[in-house]
Amino acid sequence: MNHFEIRDGVMHAEGVSLEAIAAEIGTPAYVYSAATLRRHARVLREALDGHAETTDALIAFAVKANSNLSVLKVLAGEGLGADTVSEGEIRRALAAGIAPEKIVFSGVGKTDTELAFAIRTGVLEINVESAAELDRLIAVAAGLGARPDIVFRVNPRVGSGAHAKITTGAPADKFGAPVEEVMALYARAAASNHVRPVGLACHIGSQITELSPLKAAFAVLRRMTLDLRAQGFEVHRLDFGGGLGVPYFDRPGEADPVDYAAVAAEAARGLDVQLAFEPGRMIAANAGVLLTRVIHVNERPDGMRFLVLDSAMNDLMRPALYDAFHDIRPVRPREGAAGPYDVVGPVCETGDTFAKDRVLPPLEAGDLAAFMTAGAYGATMANEYNSRPLVPEVLVDGDRWAVVRARPSYDEMLAREAVAGWLIP
Known part of the structure; x- marks a missing residue:
C-alpha cells in the first residue's frame, strides 16, 4: 500500500x-506520504532482521533521493541513518536529528573543506573512491590531528540499472576504484597514522530489478575481505550500497526486499562484519x-x-x-x-x-x-x-x-x- x-x-x-x-x-x-515512508523503512528493516548477518545493519537513507528535512526527520524516527554526498547533505541529516555515527559520506569529488567538515562532525565513515582522494584525506586529517574511519569504494566491474546514466559499477563509470587498486590502497592506508581503513563498499546502479548483479558485486567484496584478512588487515564493515528497484505502480519490476536481504546475508555469512545499506528510491x-x-x-x-x-x-x-x-x-x-x-x-x-x-x-x-x-x-x-x-x-x-x-x-x-x-x- x-x-x-x-x-x-x-x-x-x-x-x-x-x-x-x-x-x-x-x-x-x-x-509526500509519511505513512508510506514509514512503511517502506519498516519493510526493509524487517527483511534484514530475518537474518543474523543483517540484523544490526545500518540503513543509511540516500539523502540525494529526497533531502527534505521533514522527510529525513520521519525516517530518522524509524532509526535510519543517512548516506550523504556533500557537506550540505551532512548538514541536512544533522538538522533532521540523525546522529553523526549513522552518517556515511560518499562521493567521487569531496573537497578538502567537505572532508574536514566530515572529520570534525565525526561521521561513521568516509567512503574513499580513489588514490588521489586518499592522499588528500590523509593530508586533511593530519592537519586536524584526526584519524577518521574510512571505507574504500570498489568498482566491481558489475554495472546495473534502468538506464546508462544511473549505472555506477561498470568499468567505464567514474565511481570507485578497481579491485587491484583498492587492495594496494588498503595497505597504504593501514600504514598511515591519519586514517583507519575499516572496510569496503560498492554501489553498482539504481533501479535494479534483478538480484543477480547485486549478488555478483557482493561476492567481489566477500572475496576481497577474505584476501585482505589473509594479508593481516582488519575488515570490520561492508557497505553494500543501494539501488534496489521499485515498482512504478502499474508497471512490474520490484526485487523483493526479503530476497535482497537473503542475498546480502549469504554474502556476509561467516565474515562477522557490520553491514550498511544505502536505499533511496525504494524508500521514497x-x-x-x-x-x-x-x-x-x-x-x-x-x-x-x-x-x-x-x-x-x-x-x-x-x-x-x-x-x-x-x-x-x-x-x-x-x-x-x-x-x-x-x-x-x-x-x-x-x-x-x-x-x-x-x-x-x-x-x-x-x-x-x-x-x-x-x-x-x-x-x-x-x-x-x-x-x-x-x-x-x-x-x-x-x-x-x-x-x-x-x-x-x-x-x-x-x-x-x-x-x-x-x-x-
Whole structure:
C-alpha cells in the first residue's frame, strides 16, 4: 500500500484530498506520504532482521533521493541513518536529528573543506573512491590531528540499472576504484597514522530489478575481505550500497526486499562484519507524487494531441534525463474512453516532454493530475529554469498536512540576485 488512492471520487494522500492541497497552495507541488515512508523503512528493516548477518545493519537513507528535512526527520524516527554526498547533505541529516555515527559520506569529488567538515562532525565513515582522494584525506586529517574511519569504494566491474546514466559499477563509470587498486590502497592506508581503513563498499546502479548483479558485486567484496584478512588487515564493515528497484505502480519490476536481504546475508555469512545499506528510491519513490494541473489540450489538425501541464522538466527532470516512466493519473477521474496524448510542459525545450503516445483517461483544461512514484529524485533535482518558481513540497501525515518547502514568490526570487553596482544609474 502506498497511501495514494481514490476516495469519494478524488485522489487522496492518506486522509487528505489532493484537490484541497491544490486549492490551498496551487500547482505544481510535490506531496509526500509519511505513512508510506514509514512503511517502506519498516519493510526493509524487517527483511534484514530475518537474518543474523543483517540484523544490526545500518540503513543509511540516500539523502540525494529526497533531502527534505521533514522527510529525513520521519525516517530518522524509524532509526535510519543517512548516506550523504556533500557537506550540505551532512548538514541536512544533522538538522533532521540523525546522529553523526549513522552518517556515511560518499562521493567521487569531496573537497578538502567537505572532508574536514566530515572529520570534525565525526561521521561513521568516509567512503574513499580513489588514490588521489586518499592522499588528500590523509593530508586533511593530519592537519586536524584526526584519524577518521574510512571505507574504500570498489568498482566491481558489475554495472546495473534502468538506464546508462544511473549505472555506477561498470568499468567505464567514474565511481570507485578497481579491485587491484583498492587492495594496494588498503595497505597504504593501514600504514598511515591519519586514517583507519575499516572496510569496503560498492554501489553498482539504481533501479535494479534483478538480484543477480547485486549478488555478483557482493561476492567481489566477500572475496576481497577474505584476501585482505589473509594479508593481516582488519575488515570490520561492508557497505553494500543501494539501488534496489521499485515498482512504478502499474508497471512490474520490484526485487523483493526479503530476497535482497537473503542475498546480502549469504554474502556476509561467516565474515562477522557490520553491514550498511544505502536505499533511496525504494524508500521514497512511491511515497510521493507530483501534483499538476492541465493548462489545455492542444489538438492539431494532423491528429497530434498534446496534454499541456503546468509542471515542466525543471520540476521533474527524470523523464528528460533518463527517459524515465511515471504513471500519470487524474486526481478526479472522468467518465469516457482513454486515448493517446503527448504529455508536455510549458518550458521552451523539446525535451520538456514527459511521455509520448501515452494512453490516459480523458483529461481537460483545469483538471488535476498526479505523476506517481515521484518521491525520489524529483524535488531534489528541481530548478528554476525559465525563471519558474521552485516547486514546493508538502508532507501529509494522516489527516494533517503542511507545506515543508514553500514556493518562492517572484519578488523572493529576484531578491536573491544583486545588480552590479556600476549598472545602477
